[in-house]
Amino acid sequence: MKLTVVVPTYNLGAYIKALLDDLAAQTVDFELWLIDDGSTGETATRLTEFVRGISDFHAVQLAHRGVSVARNYGLQHATGDGIVFIDGDDLVAPTFVAALSQGLAQGAVLAAVGYEWFRRPRSRGNNFIELDQREMFAQVSQHGTEIGGYIWNKAFSRAALLTARLTFDESLHIAEDYLFTASFVAQTPGKYVYLPQVLYTKRNRPDSTIHTATWRDRQTEDTVFKRIHALQRLIQ
Template identity: 45%
Template sequence: MANLETLLDIVVPMYNLSGYLEKSLANLAKQDYDNYHVILVDDHSSDDTLAIAQDFSKAHPQFELIQLPEHQGASAARNAGIEAATGIGVAFVDGDDQVDPEYASKLAEGLINYSADIAAVGYTWFGPVSYHSFDRLRFTRWDEISKPNMLDSVTRHGTEVGGYIWNKAFRRTMLNDAKVRFDTQLQIAEDYLFTTEAAAAGNKFVYYAKALYHKVNRPGSTIHSRTYKMRVQEEEVFAKMGEIARDSLRH
């Protein structure tokens, strides 16, 4: 592992995840990198999520707990985590997913050792009967991505780097300088819009192909409950993302 001394903040939004959270937090606590900080943001859960997070944060000093005063949605929870962050980079882990022990160290390495604005790693996506993977195990090096290629990758479905937030770390000063935050009015594709705005604001991007993030395809999550209205909103968001990408490349 590289000599990494700068703090990476990992924001975990939580809402009614009592059946998944304990396993996810225990997994996140097993990082091979000591200098990371986990910000748990409870979005006013109505189940045992808050109690689980309280017990876990008391036992693990690297875990900080924030509770929103009312239910506001994942975007507001993530924004609260960004505001509480103090490190060089900010990453996002969903409270029902799993990460490898080198997840934090590799993302920090990408930001620090390569002076990147966004560092991304490979991922797997498990469903009840399906498995999707972007994991090139034979490639264990960092690759630099040009800005046009990065914007192309994050504004389309099904690309290797993807527009997701959870396989990436973002330079915090870049987010703050460009005022990049999650749109709390969106019900869907808010992560893609956030990543697009961050890529438009950034200048250097790196990718480590090994899968270090493992997405759990949880029944009841947004991906399984999209309404027609949400699908229309998603199309509108992707159109906006295309405009952002084109404007960024013209300047």
């Protein structure tokens, strides 16, 4: 299964080079959309240079409207069997795309891999673990779980996304990833798989959204999680 990788960027400076190197080292072919959210530095130029001469790689610069707008652009233009989201300041293993492709190829509507961010997965193993819809919703609808509700360690079936008619809420700039993932799982019965290998590394950038969140942002996050918890009623 061929995947589409969507990477939103905004003024990432030197951080973007490491991810571009990781993308160049992937062990399988994939479609790539690098979507810059109106950077004022060199980020957009680096993206353009990276994709030059590669037919399946695309770089686009939008007006600055937020990460959800950038991700939705990627959703609209993706052609792969599955869609993967990566944050532009993070790192991925060479087998990241291949592993997620293998997970979806098992008939899953969503595949996830282990990540490192202050901690490593509690589970161990080289094989995918199968979860049902209810088990996956429990993982993605709250903080502190092994799989998490983040979008960046997962591949979503594009067919299932189209069926759910799901996009990112462009009015949010915090917890929008949790809402997207939980909404997908709540609306999508089927097989879910998880590979407990660390193939994604979250880097701590001082000026990232998570580190600059205000008290009002935290209130918004609480409201979003109330919306997420209400989604459980959709699961039969």
